[in-house]
Amino acid sequence: MSKNHHRGGLPWLFNPFEIKFSAYSGSGKTTLICRLINEMHQDYDIAYAKSDAHRFEMDKPRKDTHQAQMAGAQAVVINNPEARAKLEKRPANEIWRSLNLLEYDIVFVEGYKNHTQSPRILLVNDKMLEEIADKDLENVIAFTGPASERPSGLPTEIPYFHRDNIAAIKELILKTFASRVPKTKGLVLIGGQSRRMGKDKANMKFTEKSMARQAYDLLKEKCDEVYLSVRDEQQSLPEDCQGLPIITDQLRDMGPTGGILSAFKQDSSSAWTVMGCDLPLVTSETLEKLYEGRNSQRYATCFKSKSDSMPEPLLAIYEPKAQNRFYQFLATNRLCPRKVLLNSSIELLEQGEYNYLDNANTPEDVERIQEQLLRD
Helix, strand or coil: CCCCCCCCCCCCCCCCCEEEEECCCCCCHHHHHHHHHHHHCCCCCEEEEECCCCCCCCCCCCCHHHHHHHHCCCEEEEEECCEEEEEECCCCCHHHHCCCCCCCCEEEEECCCCCCCCCEEEECCHHHHHHHHHCCCCCEEEEEECCCCCCCCCCCCCCEEECCCHHHHHHHHHHHHHCCCCCEEEEEECCCCCCCCCCCHHHCECCCCEHHHHHHHHHHCCCCCEEEEECCCCCCCCHHHCCCCEEECCCCCCCHHHHHHHHHHHCCCCEEEEEECCCCCCCHHHHHHHHHCCCCCCCEEEEECCCCCCEEEEEEEECCCHHHHHHHHHCCCCCCHHHHHHCCCEEEECCCCCCCCCCCCCHHHHHHHHHHHHHC
16 A cells, blocks of 8 residues: 555545646646646536645735734635635645535546545656656556657556647546446335325335335346335334345434435445335336436436426435535535435436326325326
């Protein structure tokens, strides 16, 4: 293990989808980064982070925020309808730094020489080439520089690109991100108390299977591991679900949010495909559409409800970084997963002609869905 690795820490600085650019000062890092941003910003929300060894000042003297800082404020915030800024005098530690830029699809990082766990692009010039044998090349995915031909002395297993070959560098970055997409596990939420229905929805049947088993089998088509999410005091599972793996809510009285976060407590590195047990119209084709539209660089991928155009939180793929978002909302006493989705960077999919999201919450819903299934 490299001396620069941090045991137990995150394998990234700001975002699971980040690329670091390393080189000597004046070698063209910022120019290359800006060209890549210009090439990619139409398709991705991109952030840029820079480490500066020197003192810097981002505020202007005599401005209100500057005067407040000079008076002793440790942080100042300024907002307008299109932008916001926060300036702090407090140094960022590893934990707080990792929460700063999760909103974004991609982060380009310049500097941070002592952190090598993220994929890196190394810009090489004559001085760098003289010292390349002594350089730490861990996690370097490419060299780039001003030479039209590959300079001699570079390790052959790492590709080299001319710094003007933006298309090829972009392609490599996207290929690298594709290799980092986390696997998914499945979670069927059956811990609700079914007050409006008057009986346990997980036991109800629209086919020969219980709704809980139907949802479990559907998720099993996409996930190697699927679990039933249950309350601690839940007495029994549907008969056709006996013996299936379960995750018991560790965060009580939080509804679906408690089930989702309990799943992340069991495995925080996987994405979780979450499905309520009261969605009898969901099919294999539904899940195929969900997975085809998955954007692993967002917090979640879900469908838009036809009834209110809002995101449906109980048929969604939640990416690993979503757990941080949920805890932020819990800190402000907001427990609804739909509110989390509404106020986060997500991939929102259209359902098309068929309404997959009709749920069976009441006896009237059940009657209407049964009639629809007979028609179909």
